[in-house]
Structure formats: structure tokens, C-alpha cells
Amino acid sequence: MQLAERVSTITPSSTLAITAKAGELAAQGFDVIGLGAGQPDFNTPDFIIEAALKAVKAGHTKYTPTAGLPELKQAIIAKLKRDQGFDYTPSEIIVGNGAKHVLYLLFQALLNPGDEVIIPAPYWVSYPEQVKLAGGVPVSIATTQEQQFKITAADLEKAATSRTKALILNSPSNPTGMIYKKEDLVPIADFCLKHDILIISDEIYEKLIYNGHSFFSIAQLSDEVKEQTIIINGVSKSHAMTGWRIGYAAGNARLIQAMTNVASHSTSNPASVSQYAAIAAYNGPQESVEEMREAFEKRLNTVYTRLVTLPGVSCVKPQGAFYLFPNIQRASDACGFSDVSAWVAALLDEEKVAVVPGAGFGAPEHIRLSYATSLEKFEGALDRIEHFIKKHTN
Helix, strand or coil: CCCCHHHHCCCCCHHHHHHHHHHHHHHCCCCCEECCCCCCCCCCCHHHHHHHHHHHHCCCCCCCCCCCCHHHHHHHHHHHHHHHCCCCCHHHEEEECCHHHHHHHHHHHHCCCCCEEEEEECCCCHHHHHHHHCCCEEEEEECCHHHCCCCCHHHHHHHCCCCEEEEEEECCCCCCCCCCCHHHHHHHHHHHHHCCCEEEEECCCCCCECCCCCCCCHHHCCHHHHHCEEEEEECCCCCCCHHHCCEEEECCHHHHHHHHHHHHCCCCCCCHHHHHHHHHHHHCCCHHHHHHHHHHHHHHHHHHHHHCCCCCCECCCCCECCEECCECHHHHHHHCCCCHHHHHHHHHHHHCEECEEHHHHCCCCEEEEECCCCHHHHHHHHHHHHHHHHHHHC
16 A cells, blocks of 8 residues: 655654553553653643533533634633733634644644744654645754753744745743743744744643743734734643643634634544533633642752763753753763664663653754653652663763
8 A cells, every 4th residue: 555655754753652662561560660751640630520520411512613612712812811911812713632733733724835834953743743744844943952942033044945934932842841031032023023934832831830930922022923923722731631632722813714624624623521621721720730830840850950960961951841851962872872762762671761762852862851750750760760871881
């Protein structure tokens, strides 16, 4: 069977692959510590679960409008007004099956063959693959620890061409945890306005900010910038609802309608019960969001201090999300491995610690560690990693 050419250009998700491999080993009885998953280890708050059960019992188990329940759109509009002072209308909102699905709809609706999308690296593994699936061309801009993994307008000047259609900004970032400040965003926004480049602002980790840092959306700069921006967000990370699969986009009504048309012939509406749960998440009490944030902050401050003492490891301290993204190239070289991916494979095989190699994020010298796990497990993983490094360097 001859497959479509478009699928031959994409690679499997490295984050899901490492999680699956760790799961296989655990099923075989091995004591595996998984640091690969990109989801909170907390359960969905009880009041959200109760709202979902109530919706089921009330018979809200049928199709809904493709772009989402009107009540959920209103809850999202209220959330955006409450948090960033934005004014959106229902026609400027689409709800999808998670933020990943909404991004997929966006690229399908936006890109023509050959259109370029600028993606700062390190990047979330699915950005370039989704761009390619839509016929677009991902254009990566490499960044370094020294620049806190953030791009500048000067970087955009070098990367942009007449085919550039969009720029993806992910703040706080997966995998680096870095946050763009207002002063970082002004020249970037000015460049995009000047060259008519759509800004795709992935804000899925906006509630997970630590140690006095703050979140600022690029769309807050001005009404003009807001019109040039499409915001991607959802309840997965903020409310520990990854499995419920609810994300949304807010932006230009014409683009939102095009995305809705794509959804209408592919997935139809998001799960009805999940939408009622998301309504409760946005309209209900937010104390659980803060409790989870505080727990992640405590973990970060504890494990980061230990991580940077490991031989051959360097790491910029994350400001948000729940990942550490250390450079381990020196450790890998000292251990005698051909590359970091081989180091990661051996770590899982020998020490039963699952981390994600940075190659899938566009940063092959790095690994991603998720501290969306208990302190006890993470510290145990660091013990094993230290033993692994010392074993191979002695």
C-alpha cells in the first residue's frame, strides 16, 4: 500500500513514544520512574468532575455546535476578560479536542503549500509536524541558554521571507519553561505587524508561573496586535484536565470560521460532557489552580538545585510550565555515547528512568524532564541519573 506523501515527512511524537516505552517496561514489572509525561499528576478537581456527572445525568450527551457550546464560549470570553482584559465575541472563539487539535485546525485553515511558519527552537514537538501536514514549511530559529531560549526581532529579520505567514510563540515554553516579558514582545509584535505575519500565541501554561515571574500575552500590547494574534489555550494544564481534551482558540472571526469548517468535516464537536466540565473549570473556584501551581513551584526549587550539581549538566532555571530542559552534552560525551538520544536510551534500559531526548524539540544536546511527578519520585530519578553518569565515567 502506498501511503500519502504528507505522512512520510512527519515523525512520531517523541514525548508520547518515551511514555509508551516506559509504560511497557512498567507492565513487565520493572520499577520505572517516568519523567516524560506532559501532564499534571493531580486529579481533576472534584467540583469539575461533579459538573460532568451532572451533565451526563441531565442528558447532555448529544452533539453540540461544532465550534463549542455557547455557554462554554461565554465562559472562555469571561476568562479572557478576567485574566487579560480582552474583549472577544462568540464568533471569535472555537473550542476543540485539546489545544493540539485546535492548532491542527489552525494550520489546515491557514496554510497553502510552501507557506512558511517561523518556530523558535527549542519547540514543542508537534509544531513543525503539524505545519508540514498542512503543506507548510517550518522555519526554525535556534536559541541558546545564554539568551534564555528567546528570539528577538533581529532573529526574525534573518528568518523571514516573502513566504512567511505566521510566527509561533509559546510562553511559558514547553520544553524550556522560559517566559517572554512585555519588553521582549514589543519589537517582535512590531515586526509581525510591519510584515503582516500572524502571531500564534500558545498560552497553555499561563497559569503555571513561579518565583515572582508573571505572564503577559503579546495580544495585550494593543488592539492592533490583538487583531494580528490568535491565542491558543485550554484547561488541560491549568485544571489537570489533559484527558478531557478541551482547548480553544481566540482570534480573527474569519479564521475561526475557517477552522470551524475544517472541524465540521473531520471531528465535529468536542465531547459534550467535557465541555460542561470545562464550563465549571472556568466559571468555578480557582483555588485548586493556585494549589497546583504552588506544588509545582516547590518541586522546581527543590529538584533544580540538585540537578545542576550533576556532572556535565547545565540548566537555565525555568520560570513556568513544569519542565526542566538541561544541556547534558558534556555528560553524554563523558559517558562515551554517540549522542544524547543514545544516552537517553541507555538510561532507560539500565536505570529505568524515562526522560525525553531533546532532538524532537530541535535541541539535540538537551533532555526534557517533567516535574509533574512527586518530589520523592523525582529525587529518586536524580539518584539513578547520578549513578548512571558516574558508572559510565569511572
